Amino acid sequence: MSSGKGDGAGSSLRRVVTPERRYMPTPQQQDHDMSALLSTIQSSYAHACARLPVHHAGSICVGLLDPVSNIVANTLLSDEVAPVDDTELLARRSLDGLVAFLLYFFPSLADWDAVHHLLLADADLLVAVRLIVASRGMTVFSITSAASAKAFQPALRLAAQVAGHPQPEQLVRVWMSLSTRLHQAVDLLSATQPNLHDIQTLLTADDEPSAPDLEQTWSLAASRAAAYNTITNLLYPNTFTLMVVLLDTIRGFYLQALARLPTGELRTLYHQVIVNAGHCYGPMDPISNIILNTVWYDAAFPAAAAPPVLDMIGPHILTRIESRSMYGLISFLQSRYHHLSEHEIVQCLVAYRGDLSLAANEAMVTPCASVQEAYEAAATAAWHPNPEAQAAFLTSCKAKLQESPAAMALLQQDGNRVLSPEDVRYLAGVLLAEQKPSPQPVRKRSTWPVCDGKMRSMAEERRISRNVKATLNQHFLRDGEPMYKLHVICGANNSVCGPDYCTKEDNLSFAPCEYRYTHVNFLAVEKSGSSSSPVLFFAEFDNKKAEDESPVLCCKVDMPLPCAEHVRCLYCEVEGSKVVHPALEKFHGGDREFEEVIREEHSFTNDEIISYTKYALHRLCGHDEDFMYVNSSWSLAASRQAYHNIAAAPCHHTSSLMRVLLHAFRGFYLRALARLPAGELRNRYHQVIIKAGHCYGPMDPGSNIILNTVWYDAAFPAAARSPVLDMIGPHILTRIESRSMYGLISFMQSRYHHLSEHDILQCLVTHCGDMSLADPNLAANEAMVIKAEQQSPCASVQEAYEAAATAAWHPNPAAQAAFLTSCKTKLQESPAAMSLLVQDGDRVLSPEDVRYLADVLLAKQKPSPQPVRKKSTWLVSDGRMRSMAEQRRISRNVKATLNQHFLRDGKPTYSLHVICGANDSVCGSEYYCSKQEDYLSFAPCEYRYTHVNFLATEKEGCSSSPMLFFAEFDNEKDEGEPAVICCKVDMPLPFAEHVRCLYCEVEGAKVVHPALEKFHGGDKEFEEVIRGKHSLTNSRIICLNEYAVQRLYAHDEDFIRRGRWRCRGCPPGLPAQSGAQLANKIQDTQSNYSST
Incomplete structure (x- = not known):
């Protein structure tokens, strides 16, 4: 968690806290804990062997007592006993089983955290549970509550299954039966020379099974945990x-x-x-x-x-x-x-x-x-x-x-x-009291474009509301009349189970996929007593049924207690939805799904669930649902990102300087894309450039982008082949530019603490975003060195690069910092590599050029391939499907335009290099009552046009530099139709004027527009804004633009690069897609870096 100190009067005392970057030990610490825990478990087996005959020395240590007693009891109980030589394997299986129990029982518990708690508890399962409860401050936790009792036996059964026990059900049944006689079992099992016959008799007693006594189990664990009262001080501070x-x-x-x-x-x-x-x-x-x-x-x-x-x-x-x-x-x-x-x-x-x-x-x-x-x-x-x-x-x-x-x-x-x-x-x-109300101002034009988010959120609100009211009117009756009336709906998740393949085709929808169920919480009041308190309900609705049909499940639930356990749901945890679920009813997303996750039979992993939860809970900025209020005076100004430093809100036109710098960065990225070979760019580098191709480094910005991209691809090759894409996602291209900007600022601020953010931005703008010029101590000329003597750096170059890489969300900040610190020396030792970057700056690099450059940059560094997950499947997400559909649509339109508009002797003149900018939200959104309402889509609204930039190369000269084009496409026309307008445009000059487009500014899309051609979003629209005749105001345009360019976290377009997938119900003829391990990306960005 980061906090900033203000500079202004009085503000130096304030601390504004924002989401933190990481809460986890290093890999070395995690490996140490794992080895130490295995040693502890093996020691337990050695002690158990001393109490048992040699030929009875093996079973798992999962149970309700200490590890040694559990091994003895399970060994005597099991019909299939492992030989003594398998002790190491048994220890590993037992460890997996113990971890499985904890992961099932506790939400948001990482594997390494479970291992650490088990190590501190000496592999005693119930003591580890008590330590986790204590470390989380769960003062109201109860092992006998409905939520705990619901989870305990399935968790124990899962632990036995994962540990490889031959009869998991029998093990659970015996331990639950034994929970009522644990004191007797402890006396027998703890003896130095235990009476094995008496123990076996106790374990196999065929008495009438009674209700498990988890309270006695919990109390005995407390007596064993007495030695660990101060152990929580040794826990990693998992905030x-x-x-x-x-x-x-x-x-x-x-x-x-x-x-x-x-x-x-x-x-x-x-x-x-x-x-x-x-x-x-x-x-x-x-x-x-x-x-x-x-x-x-x-x-x-x-x-x-x-x-x-x-x-x-x-x-x-x-x-x-x-x-x-x-x-x-x-x-x-x-x-x-x-x-x-x-x-x-x-x-x-x-x-x-x-x-x-x-x-x-x-x-x-x-x-x-x-x-x-x-x-x-x-x-x-x-x-x-x-x-x-x-x-x-x-x-x-x-x-x-x-x-x-x-x-x-x-x-x-x-x-x-x-x-x-x-x-x-x-x-x-x-x-x-004496304070006078201050009504929020009425704008000249209070209307607003009917935006996607508003229409989708309002449709979803109507659908859920109708379902809830129908349920109250049909399910809870007294004398044929409804007993309850709705107070308010206070929780929902419409993404339960799925998504599944469907046959819908709609550019504005999430088709061809949809989810099956919705989980809802609502408060309702009894009609008979107007003064009665509202009652909390849970309901599960089938998304495919009509709105007035019965729910799958509807029941009352208790108000959640503070700092207590709660019933888990996989899909609600993934979405960050805090829906309260019933403990005694079955619903989708409960026990079975978590078992599949832990056994690695589900498309989610435990780490991915935690990463998604973090992302959802740390997302403090705007959401589609905010647009439900756009007709009131609520302003998007409230959705701008909070600054870490209370005195660092944009002043002295700092935000204007940022926009100028970001426009310059778009030019750098366009030039870098134009220089990279088309095949490598559309096969591999499109994935690397948007997450590791930052423009900071020891060379000029364009060269830095190429250096960072080529090095990272060579140093950390993807485990799976990336999808072949014609288009760099426009939102994530904007995002890498914004991340690069924050990287540059962080580098300078780490080196020179006396400079304010505004001073740094001015310096970067003055030196055209070239860090080697902006930092005088990196420059070689004598005048700069003399100037530098008066302002010695506060941090080394490598430390500053690591700060830059962290701020810029690089996947491996330490590695990038080490590379950038040394790469200029490597280039200077290889004149041929340096000339590739410096000489012929507009020439397209060949595949051989980038391979040679990669070899020089990698030098003695060994490649570290990204790990391959045991399960590479993934839920086909809404965002992936929508982004892929948009990718295909724009690609087909661009190729059709090149094949039909630019001909020489009847043949196409240009071949596509890459699509490098797009905005599909031009003019609109418009209401279309003829569209079928679909709660998963953005219908009934759509936009009219799409603005696109793409680079294309003349076919006759393979060595010619790609040219930049602008095109405007009609969204209502079929795919493959040529553009309304298509023309060449000049590469944007850094820190120069540019042609404006209202809709691209609102979306933060840095599409380069033509100066001499007419397009939608140009002169006329800005005139309407300034005269107050447009639904947007100038202030709102600025706010929306700031929101778009400061969005540094994940986007739907990231899902295009996910590994091989196939959705449930996907037709056999539909090919599976391949891509990089986006799960790693999401986990890295959410675990390691701030979500703001």
């Missing part, structure tokens, strides 16, 4: 798992707050406010804080236009406000108490269940910042629309409540009672 527990706790707070708000106001007003300003930090308990923040903000900053009436809180933005609240809580404490580490702060928040007032009292030291300063830091980290106003309000609101006992009573008394409309109006009046 992320603590955050998962804290976020699950915060979900419970939001469910209870939603249950207390009046139905009418919640579905007409508060549903919008709570997801933007209803944070759970403040001077009261978390639930009261959510209500206070929501009611106050709605009263203090009333919306200019009435929000839509919605039955459902957007599930993604509900998860997001919970994550934002968590970072607000952490930022408050870190601002007040600088001596506390991030891990200590999260531990404190978990211990006090997210109650800031209790957690702050625990610090017991003089605060470093005032309460208001800390609240402002919290509000900034939590993306509050008005941090200063919220800080002032939270600093004073408790005094206002204490002056009004009636208002305080509304929050504290009858904590489960639903507030009435009169209650919240009275509360708002008390909280507002």
Whole structure:
């Protein structure tokens, strides 16, 4: 977790906390733990052999007692006993079984973390469970709860299966039966010379099976764990798992707050406010804080236009406000108490269940910042629309409540009672006090293009709402009348099971794939008693059934307890959906799917599930569901990324300098793409350049891109062949440019601490993005060296390169830093390689050239192939299917244009080099009522045109340099139709003017447009914006552009490069696709780097 210190007056005391880059030990530490645990288990086998006859020396150590007793009991129980020589193999199998139990039982537990806890527990399974519970701060955990009991026996059975036990069911049955007589078993098994006959009799007793006594098991483990009371100090500080527990706790707070708000106001007003300003930090308990923040903000900053009436809180933005609240809580404490580490702060928040007032009292030291300063830091980290106003309000609101006992009573008394409309109006009046409301401004044009996200989110909201209402009207009846009425839908995941192949064809949809089920949480109130508290329900709906058909399952569930265990669902964990599931009912995504994951029979791995969970929970920025509110005065300005440093928000036109620099980078990348050989570029380098082809390094930016790409491809060859693509994904090409920019800034900031971000950007712009010129200590000329004597670097070149690589999300920062530090020396030792880069700068490199260059750059470094996973299959994701369809459409259109528009003697003049820029969202989106509604698609809306840049080479001269083209395609025409317009354009000059396009600026697409041709999005549209006659305003264009170019994390287009896959139900004639191991990419980026 990163925190920044402000530069301005007073702000130096504040800490704004954002998602961290990694919580894991090094590979060497992980290997050490694995070896040590194996040695411990082998030692247990040696002790067990001393208690058993030699010929009875082998079975797994999985069970409810200590490892030695488990081995003895399982050996006497098993009919198939391994010989003594198999002890090492048995130890390995036992280790796998123990790890399997823990991975099944606990969410977000990595393999290395399970191994480490087992090592600290000396391979005692139940002691390891207790250590994990303690390290996660799960103070309300109960081994006998419905959730724990549901998971315990399947986990034990899975452990036996993975460990290779011949009769897993029998092993579980015996241990569950023995759980009622464990004290007797302990006495017999712990003897130095145990009576094997008595033990065997106890194990094989045919008494009537009684209910398992897990409480006795847990208590005995506590007595064995007494020796490990201080062992948690030796744990790796896995802050992320603590955050998962804290976020699950915060979900419970939001469910209870939603249950207390009046139905009418919640579905007409508060549903919008709570997801933007209803944070759970403040001077009261978390639930009261959510209500206070929501009611106050709605009263203090009333919306200019009435929000839509919605039955459902957007599930993604509900998860997001919970994550934002968590970072607000952490930022408050870190601002007040600088001596506390991030891990200590999260531990404190978990211990006090997210109650800031209790957690702050625990610090017991003089605060470093005032309460208001800390609240402002919290509000900034939590993306509050008005941090200063919220800080002032939270600093004073408790005094206002204490002056009004009636208002305080509304929050504290009858904590489960639903507030009435009169209650919240009275509360708002008390909280507002003498503060005058500040209505949000009304824009000249409040309309907005009907965007994809809005249409899809609204269609999904309608579908789920109709399903829930039909369920309440048909399933829960009393005397033939519905018993319940809907309060609000407060959680959903429509991506359960799948996706499956389907025959739909729609450029704007996720076809040809769809998911099968939807999991939903909703609150409903009994109609008979208007004052009764809402009840929480879970439902599973079949996505293929009509909206008014019965659900697969619908039942009541308990409100989740803070810091307690919960029922797991594979698909909801992957999506980051905190849907509360039933413990006693079967649903899709439960036991069986997790068993398949751990046995490596599922397309997901445990690490991938954790990576997806991290990505979902750390995603603090905008989402499609935000567009449901675009007709109100909510502005995308609130969705801009929070800066790590509170004083580092763009000022002095820093953001303008960034845009200028990024436009220059597009030119560098276009020139680099033009120089790389077409075959290698479309076969291999398209994958490498977008994740490791950064433009920083010791040479000029264009050469650096080539160097980084060629070196990484040679040093870390892909385990599987990449797909052959004609197009570099436009969004991920923009992303590597943005990542490169942050890499450059980080390099300079690491070297020269006295320079501000603005100073660094000015320097980079002045020197055309060339780091070797911008850093005077890297330059060779004498004037620069003299200047450098007055500003000695604060870090070595290699340290600065590693900072750059980390900021730029490089897959292997340390390796890249070492390479860039030494590569110029290698080039200087090889004049031929240097001339390839420096001389004939526009000449296309041949395949032989790049192979020679790779050999020079690799020198004595041995290639490290990326690992091949045991299971290379993958769920065919929505994003992959949509991106591949778009790739094919644009490629066919470009090739048709080249084959029909540019002819010489009736034959095509040019051959495609690569497609290097695209924006399919030009003009629109428009509503088409003739389209069939599809909740998986972006219908019923679509855009009219696509703008494309591509490089093409003259066929007659194979050594000629590729030329840059611009084309505009009509999206309504068939694929393979030629362009509306297609013409050559000049390569963009760095830091020069460029032709503007409204729609490409909004999307952050850096498509190069022609100056002398007419295209959609040019002059006329900008005139309408400035005259206030367009649905977009100038400020919104800037905000949307900033959001697009600062999006550094994963995108749908990444899925194109995933390894070989085939979707379930995919026709045999449809070829499987091949690609790089995107799972590694996702895991690396989410585990190792910040998601913002």
